[in-house]
Amino acid sequence: MLLLLTVTLPVFLVLGFGYLAAWRGWIGENAIDGVMKFSQSFAIPCLLFLAIARLDLGQEFDLTLLGSFYAGALAGFFAGLFGARLIFGRSWEDAVAIGFVGLFSNSLLLGLPITERAYGADALQANFAIIALHSPFCYAVGITAMELARAQGKSLRQLPLKVLRGMGRNALILGIGLGALVNLSGLGLPEVGIEALEMMARAGLPTALFGLGGILYRYRPEGDMRVILYVVAVSLVLHPAVVWGVGSLAGLRVEAFRSAVITAAMAPGVNAYLFASIYGSAKRVAASAVLIGTVASILTATLWLALLP
Secondary structure, eight states: OHHHHHHHHHHHHHHHHHHHHHHTTSSOHHHHHHHHHHIIIIIHHHHHHHHHHHSOHHHHOOHHHHHHHHHHHHHHHHHHHHIIIIISOOOHHHHHHHHHHHHOBOIIIIIHHHHHHHHOGGGGHHHHHHHHHHHHHHHHHHHHHHHHHHHTTSOOTTHHHHHHHHHHTOHHHHHHHHHHHHHHHTOOOOHHHHHHHHHHHHHHHHHHHHHHHHHHTTOOSOSOHHHHHHHHHIIIIIHHHHHHHHHHHHTOOHHHHHHHHHHHTSOBOHHHHHHHHHHTSSHHHHHHHHHHHHHHHHHHHHHHHHHOO
């Protein structure tokens, strides 16, 4: 267990340093926002662009891998959605936002570094295959469900346009899309351009982890604690458990199985709060779930690593 903690703790220590810096006032909110803007809008899209551009699409886009992971993601979404509505009596709009918390695990800022520390950089190919579809899939599900909840019987002719518009504004999705375009076209990039992109990409994860810590300082555990703990349990237990079960039944190869379970076992990502904020629904629940889930995942991620083959 102590050995496994050495895998997960450095990631959370960087995150914790960002939290401490914001708490002690060593860095202001505007600076934290700038760090996150740089990482999520520039550095990490460069990382994803390079990863997808270099990915062997035929080998890594394994339907068994993607089916296992996204079956778990959808299970998390529907458990959050119907649990919020039927158990806790939230409005349908709140329920969709809470379902999104159970859907969107932190595949990028936590899943990537923990997988890399546990199994090495060569183990990340399956992670990148999952991440390539993660934001597009989750936002498509979330935006569609929210627009349906808001429509209340009105015409849905504008729904596809709204979904595409919402996805097109996401820098991560743009980085993934451009990387796929380069990959499929077979075009090569100038070496000087690749080196510049790699410099940006190397800054992505550490700045994002530090910035995430600073943002989490703003998220006080507010709102209905029962629904917060419920959706955190959905995210940290149900989602990876479903991926484990489906992956085992489908005979998913060990390397991909590890990546899928670890990614599924991560805490809700900041995108869960951003989604709730965009629609003005269940913001306190989403924010608190991100904070509490991130802290709890120090233990739960270590336990999942201990169980993996």
